[in-house]
Amino acid sequence: MSSYRWAAGYIDDGDRPKIVTSRFHLEDSYTLERYLATGGYQALRHALARTPAEVHDEVRGATVLGRGGAGFPAGTKWGLMPADKYPRYLVVNGDESEPGTYKDRLLMELDPHQLIEGSLIAAYAVGLAQVFLYIRGEMPLAHERVATALNEAYVAGYVGKNILGTDFSVDIVLHWGAGAYVVGEETALIESLEGKRGEPRLKPPYFPAAIGLYGQPTIVNNVETLSNLPWIMANGAAEYVRIGTETSPGTRMVAVSGHVERPGVFEIVNGTTTFRDLIYGDDFCRGIRNGNQLKAFVPGGGSAPWFTAEQLDLPFEGKLVGAAGSMLGSGAIMVMDHTTDIPAAALTLTRFYAHESCGQCTPCREGGTWLERVLQRVVDGRGTSADLAQMKEIGTSICPGEFPHASSSRHGLDATPFPYKMTTICFVGPSAYAPVHSALTLFPEEFAARVRDRVQIPVTAVQ
Amino acid sequence: MSDTVKPTETTPQVASDPDAVSITVNGVEHAARKGQLLIDALADAGEYVPRFCYHERLSPVGKCRMCLVECDTGRGPAITVSCMVPVAPGMKVDTQGETTKRMQEGVLELFLANHPLDCPVCDKGGECPLQDQAVSHGPGESRYLEEKRHFEKPIAVSDLVYLDRERCILCDRCTRFADEVGSDALIHFAGRGNNTYITTFPDQPFASYFSGNTVQICPVGALTARPYRFKARPWDLRQQESTCTTCAVGCRIAVQSSHDEVLRHLGVDSDPVNHGWLCDRGRFNYEQLHSADRVLQPLVRAGDDLLPATWSEALAEAATALGAAKAAGGAGSIAVLGGARGTNEDAYAWARLAHEVIGTPNVYAQMGDGLPADLLVLERATIDEAAAASTVVLIGPDLKEELPVLYLRLREAAVKGRTRLLEFTPKLSGLSTVAWRSIAYEPGTLTAAIDTALADDQIAAQLASGPVVVVAGRANLAESSTATVQAVRTVLAKVPGSTVLPAFRRGNVIGALQVGMRPTEGGLDTRGVLQAAADGGIECLVLLGADPVADFPDADLARRALAGARRVIAVDTFLTASSAQADVVLAACAFAEKAGTTTNIEGRVSPVARQVTPAGSTRPDWMIAVELAEALGGDLGYDDVGQITADIAENVDGYTRVTPEALSAAADGVVAYAPTGIGPVALLAGEAPARSSYDFRLIVSRTLYDQAEGTAHSPSLAHLTTATTVHVNPLDLGRIGTTDGATVKLTSSKASVVCTITGDESVLRGTAWMPFRHPGVDPRELIDCFAHTTDLRIENP
Amino acid sequence: MSRFNDDNLRLAKEIIGRYPKARSATIPLLHLAQQQEGHLSDEAMAHVAELVGATPAEVLGTASFYEMFKFEPVGRYLINICGTMSCALGGSDELLAHAEKVLGVKVGGTTADGLFTLERAECQAACTEAPNMQVNYRHCHRMTNELFDRLVDDLRSGRRDGDIPAHGTLARVRQQIPAERAVGPAALDDRGAPAWLPAKEVGG
Numbered sequence A: 001m002s003s004y005r006w007a008a009g010y011i012d013d014g015d016r017p018k019i020v021t022s023r024f025h026l027e028d029s030y031t032l033e034r035y036l037a038t039g040g041y042q043a044l045r046h047a048l049a050r051t052p053a054e055v056h057d058e059v060r061g062a063t064v065l066g067r068g069g070a071g072f073p074a075g076t077k078w079g080l081m082p083a084d085k086y087p088r089y090l091v092v093n094g095d096e097s098e099p100g101t102y103k104d105r106l107l108m109e110l111d112p113h114q115l116i117e118g119s120l121i122a123a124y125a126v127g128l129a130q131v132f133l134y135i136r137g138e139m140p141l142a143h144e145r146v147a148t149a150l151n152e153a154y155v156a157g158y159v160g161k162n163i164l165g166t167d168f169s170v171d172i173v174l175h176w177g178a179g180a181y182v183v184g185e186e187t188a189l190i191e192s193l194e195g196k197r198g199e200p201r202l203k204p205p206y207f208p209a210a211i212g213l214y215g216q217p218t219i220v221n222n223v224e225t226l227s228n229l230p231w232i233m234a235n236g237a238a239e240y241v242r243i244g245t246e247t248s249p250g251t252r253m254v255a256v257s258g259h260v261e262r263p264g265v266f267e268i269v270n271g272t273t274t275f276r277d278l279i280y281g282d283d284f285c286r287g288i289r290n291g292n293q294l295k296a297f298v299p300g301g302g303s304a305p306w307f308t309a310e311q312l313d314l315p316f317e318g319k320l321v322g323a324a325g326s327m328l329g330s331g332a333i334m335v336m337d338h339t340t341d342i343p344a345a346a347l348t349l350t351r352f353y354a355h356e357s358c359g360q361c362t363p364c365r366e367g368g369t370w371l372e373r374v375l376q377r378v379v380d381g382r383g384t385s386a387d388l389a390q391m392k393e394i395g396t397s398i399c400p401g402e403f404p405h406a407s408s409s410r411h412g413l414d415a416t417p418f419p420y421k422m423t424t425i426c427f428v429g430p431s432a433y434a435p436v437h438s439a440l441t442l443f444p445e446e447f448a449a450r451v452r453d454r455v456q457i458p459v460t461a462v463q
Numbered sequence B: 001m002s003d004t005v006k007p008t009e010t011t012p013q014v015a016s017d018p019d020a021v022s023i024t025v026n027g028v029e030h031a032a033r034k035g036q037l038l039i040d041a042l043a044d045a046g047e048y049v050p051r052f053c054y055h056e057r058l059s060p061v062g063k064c065r066m067c068l069v070e071c072d073t074g075r076g077p078a079i080t081v082s083c084m085v086p087v088a089p090g091m092k093v094d095t096q097g098e099t100t101k102r103m104q105e106g107v108l109e110l111f112l113a114n115h116p117l118d119c120p121v122c123d124k125g126g127e128c129p130l131q132d133q134a135v136s137h138g139p140g141e142s143r144y145l146e147e148k149r150h151f152e153k154p155i156a157v158s159d160l161v162y163l164d165r166e167r168c169i170l171c172d173r174c175t176r177f178a179d180e181v182g183s184d185a186l187i188h189f190a191g192r193g194n195n196t197y198i199t200t201f202p203d204q205p206f207a208s209y210f211s212g213n214t215v216q217i218c219p220v221g222a223l224t225a226r227p228y229r230f231k232a233r234p235w236d237l238r239q240q241e242s243t244c245t246t247c248a249v250g251c252r253i254a255v256q257s258s259h260d261e262v263l264r265h266l267g268v269d270s271d272p273v274n275h276g277w278l279c280d281r282g283r284f285n286y287e288q289l290h291s292a293d294r295v296l297q298p299l300v301r302a303g304d305d306l307l308p309a310t311w312s313e314a315l316a317e318a319a320t321a322l323g324a325a326k327a328a329g330g331a332g333s334i335a336v337l338g339g340a341r342g343t344n345e346d347a348y349a350w351a352r353l354a355h356e357v358i359g360t361p362n363v364y365a366q367m368g369d370g371l372p373a374d375l376l377v378l379e380r381a382t383i384d385e386a387a388a389a390s391t392v393v394l395i396g397p398d399l400k401e402e403l404p405v406l407y408l409r410l411r412e413a414a415v416k417g418r419t420r421l422l423e424f425t426p427k428l429s430g431l432s433t434v435a436w437r438s439i440a441y442e443p444g445t446l447t448a449a450i451d452t453a454l455a456d457d458q459i460a461a462q463l464a465s466g467p468v469v470v471v472a473g474r475a476n477l478a479e480s481s482t483a484t485v486q487a488v489r490t491v492l493a494k495v496p497g498s499t500v501l502p503a504f505r506r507g508n509v510i511g512a513l514q515v516g517m518r519p520t521e522g523g524l525d526t527r528g529v530l531q532a533a534a535d536g537g538i539e540c541l542v543l544l545g546a547d548p549v550a551d552f553p554d555a556d557l558a559r560r561a562l563a564g565a566r567r568v569i570a571v572d573t574f575l576t577a578s579s580a581q582a583d584v585v586l587a588a589c590a591f592a593e594k595a596g597t598t599t600n601i602e603g604r605v606s607p608v609a610r611q612v613t614p615a616g617s618t619r620p621d622w623m624i625a626v627e628l629a630e631a632l633g634g635d636l637g638y639d640d641v642g643q644i645t646a647d648i649a650e651n652v653d654g655y656t657r658v659t660p661e662a663l664s665a666a667a668d669g670v671v672a673y674a675p676t677g678i679g680p681v682a683l684l685a686g687e688a689p690a691r692s693s694y695d696f697r698l699i700v701s702r703t704l705y706d707q708a709e710g711t712a713h714s715p716s717l718a719h720l721t722t723a724t725t726v727h728v729n730p731l732d733l734g735r736i737g738t739t740d741g742a743t744v745k746l747t748s749s750k751a752s753v754v755c756t757i758t759g760d761e762s763v764l765r766g767t768a769w770m771p772f773r774h775p776g777v778d779p780r781e782l783i784d785c786f787a788h789t790t791d792l793r794i795e796n797p
Numbered sequence C: 001m002s003r004f005n006d007d008n009l010r011l012a013k014e015i016i017g018r019y020p021k022a023r024s025a026t027i028p029l030l031h032l033a034q035q036q037e038g039h040l041s042d043e044a045m046a047h048v049a050e051l052v053g054a055t056p057a058e059v060l061g062t063a064s065f066y067e068m069f070k071f072e073p074v075g076r077y078l079i080n081i082c083g084t085m086s087c088a089l090g091g092s093d094e095l096l097a098h099a100e101k102v103l104g105v106k107v108g109g110t111t112a113d114g115l116f117t118l119e120r121a122e123c124q125a126a127c128t129e130a131p132n133m134q135v136n137y138r139h140c141h142r143m144t145n146e147l148f149d150r151l152v153d154d155l156r157s158g159r160r161d162g163d164i165p166a167h168g169t170l171a172r173v174r175q176q177i178p179a180e181r182a183v184g185p186a187a188l189d190d191r192g193a194p195a196w197l198p199a200k201e202v203g204g
């Protein structure tokens, strides 16, 4: 292999509990042999020794918050399926594409059997007829690793007919995506899995648990969510909730990227680790690159309203972060130092969401692109102050009412809590506006200077 | 708004509705209906919520976001998609509040962002929901300064429909229509996000029989109809509700004209009949009205020529001919054929003229291509009943080709799982793919196929599971109607209580038969008349909009009949193959030039409107009858069409309720009960012979676009008819020793013709299908109307 | 081409057999067609439509929704440079400019030798490794101008043939479900709970 870097990005530093990344340091972590040698598929045996209802209760007791973005507890979600309606399906959401998010790919590439075992536990607990493992198209290595793992697991009797000699039988079908961020949204994922355009469905009435794949009850769970299940089955819910806080038990995978000394993916203790720990801690990112100043950071994936240094001491806990005007989303932190051109940085996200709009609902389809164009003009130094007002108008058409943002002592602002009202079907529309709103709210002077001075600054300023 | 033309509503509000759900609309209580969508409940409450994607006849998708309102279901006001959410008790809706207004303005502004605003040159300008709602609910101006989306300007997505993508607002109406209703998902979204656009697949046009509906429901001018493009501005149009008489479904339409010229038909949403839909033939064949080939004044024969005459000359000539005929052969030597293309009033006046004034029993409205009239005496089902039955037994033609909107209704019933279709067909039909069971039979074996099917446990259980409606029509013009009649009788005997929906095709054939255009005691049907004429027994043949030379299944007999009839009088709009041979041609008004009523397959009678001045000096058929009666010394006693409508109600079996008052009060027409006075018609004796294994059994049936006068004289439709080829199963091509597209020789007991051959998987092995009245080879040359079936030898020429 | 060759047709039918409804196999089959041909032709889409029971317009509608399907031939190597926030903060604009210069094409263009197509892409789930790019979707982390030049050389000289197949081949390992181990899709009108789920626990 040539000498350029193929680094995985995962960093294991310090003495933290490991639930989903325990095998990441092993060269052959993804093989069945290694998996079995490190306790793999024992959790499945534990599960099969119990009744499905007991397994479900164990998962419910662990309060595994969904890691796909919405943070809804998995056990509770499983319980929402209507009784007596079969067949039911599990769709594993491996479409990871939220800007800044980088964890599911690692889980699929480095520990595919853990995901398979987690899926089997879910299937057993609630009586699922089939599992579809939807992997983002632009991840061929994850495909190869998961396909290999499935092939091994089928032959070894862990997947398919009469698993481990019991009457528990379930197929896991590996499905391929083809490049569309919005398909990560669970109802769009289902449409896509039905062979259609990945357009989100309306909720109500299309809550997947009730009306999902082929109109049948369907559970959609994130890769990381399911990867937690083997550990929970092996060690018990009680052990699990001992880690983290009551409202946010267990661990979480978080990717910290941008202008930090040591960007990386970490498994952190949920609910207690603060943003300051993550950005400045020795075990984590070790501060802003080149000793620079922190200007702003996106705390939960590209859709999340931005924070500044004032919010650094917030812990990684959903409710607190929501009250502070943002969200945790998919565990993705993007850090901007003081050299960052804020309008240009916002543009990279707005352009993303405009580009990824599915196009079915008007405010997102038209509003996203309009925002992008106006912002581009402002960034290019061709904007006017009317353009700044216009961006807020477009934002209000997408999100009528207050839009969440962080408190800012510089501007005498109190936080407006998450979430917002929206005129769109899904969150892509508002996501195009979130960075614009944050940037305009927290850094109005950069926009004022831009429209007045008509200067052009590259996205990454010289260091 | 043009996309949802509503029938004139006259039903009063019911006060105490057990299904009422109480909601509050802008502070005022309103009784909504259980299960009703909020958007409809709000409209009922007088609050019209703007909308683009929502359409009452399509499943709601909630995509355009125009209908958002603030609604409180007890947890505080929330943004609610009123087209997706059913009403719930206690809902408090605010359609006037700040948030709602801001959302409406915002969404409208976003709609207009990329819309070209070329209203002055857009067909939709003046009747455009986007334009209207931009004015009523919009911000008043657009602040969009960016470059708009650009697409290639109008592209033809089919022969009839143009697409201008720049105007498209991606409401998903045309695409949903094509997928859900029309069954042809040939037009679809492509691309993503701001680059989403509507498209067809390369080389696969939106060739749907129902494409015109998408033009009607498009909320902007993105889809336009080629026949109407740039013809008129909406404010110049006058319109009246009427009923389409192209086929016997009787779809409700709005006929629109400008400067005394019919320019457009729109579907009217009649709940029991067409749900607002039309087929393209019915929608566009108004073009025939303005054809240069119309007969504009009476013609009288002088040697080889038909020369223009005055009405008094022509009527005198006709009266002389009838008088001479009567003198020569008695009233029984006179026959009147036709009447199915006109109104009930036309048919009734002519039936009285024939039976009472002339005194002949030889009167018939069918052209030997339907089923015997006595089928009408059976307990009748409505379209709604068929679409709600647990089983529909289909014994008849491909409804998609012959009764297109009935096809849509039954398809919807099948797709939505309400109704199971048990189809018997000699060739795969438009409904085969959605049928619960599609049983293909070889002509001559239908009764046996039915016997076998009814003996099947599953089928028997299905038939016993609830109401059964038999849809019966003539599936094959090369097979005697006896087969179908026997089949219907078999089903009725085995499944007592089932009702029948007759799939008769020609516009007002049922009305004509019911009001009297049928033989009386000892009279002949059409085949009998033609046989008698060929044998020299008819002194005068009157053709009332009838064209046996082109329409009667046995071409040879029809030709000989016209040659053999001593005198021929034709009442017609065009010089057809038959009327061109007449001695006197009485120039008739066409649809939209005369008022009256028409009866559909259910027996539903609804009005036909006079929207434009009759062309030339043409007159309605009924008036010609009145005048001819007078010339013959009789008096029908009518000088106004309304008198005839009243007379029908008074005198015609089953029409008692169909009074002019009842008709003007009921938006959906009045159903006439089946008359009892139609006697059974003799069936062909004996059994169909078995087919020799060298032969192919012939099937001849209609397609939607054929060379019928109306279609042939409507330029937009005329070219959609393809040349006749003989279709056989691809596996049979080898047996014949030929290939797809080659020329073969077809030989029946009657004649031999040379024709191109096509491999077609919808055709059973051992059978051969040919379309009826297509250009080129005429399959009727091969048919013997006195035989049960027609067998062909197919060989290399 | 056009339609599937015999091997791929067999594979296509096997894939279809895994789903309760054939149409679910649309995207996997489109990938398979793209693997056979390098891009999607109209004939290929029509064949997929035939196999999954959809109209060609519906298949085109699906295919054109997704970034990875190409309707015109692209280079043997599709180079996607990520431009979303983390990579932009890490200097992806400079990398893209460099790539344009080295390859002599603008974004969206294909080199004259048909070897490279250059595109600007969105977030590739490698945000900590900025700037990131992909070659035929194989990740290349923390790219510099020098690494880019070396990569292009390696690709040109075929030194990467072992781990980077030509555009269209997504994964070189496919899922294989041994017939004797397969459960098969449950019929959609099968209303019964699965065998291992005691009736009393239904509903969870």
Ligand SMILES: Cc1cc2nc3c(=O)[nH]c(=O)nc-3n(C[C@H](O)[C@H](O)[C@H](O)COP(=O)(O)O)c2cc1C
Residues within 6 Å of the ligand: A065, A066, A067, A068, A069, A070, A071, A072, A074, A077, A093, A094, A095, A096, A097, A098, A181, A182, A183, A184, A185, A186, A187, A220, A221, A222, A223, A225, A226, A426, A427, A428
């Ligand atoms: C626009 C959008 C994109 C999303 N993308 C992803 C994604 O890439 N991966 C994911 O697991 N969840 C994603 N989600 C969240 C899913 O809709 C869903 O909540 C999640 O997969 C459920 O799994 P969990 O309960 O295990 O978190 C997205 C949601 C939205 C609105």
Ligand code: SF4
Residues within 6 Å of the ligand: A182, A199, A200, A356, A357, A358, A359, A360, A361, A362, A364, A365, A424, A425, A426, A427, A428, A429, A430
């Ligand atoms: S918000 Fe955007 S991505 Fe979401 S459904 Fe609407 S158009 Fe599609």
Ligand code: FES
Residues within 6 Å of the ligand: B050, B051, B052, B053, B054, B061, B062, B063, B064, B065, B066, B067, B068, B081, B082, B083, B084
């Ligand atoms: S009319 Fe309700 S969203 Fe379009």
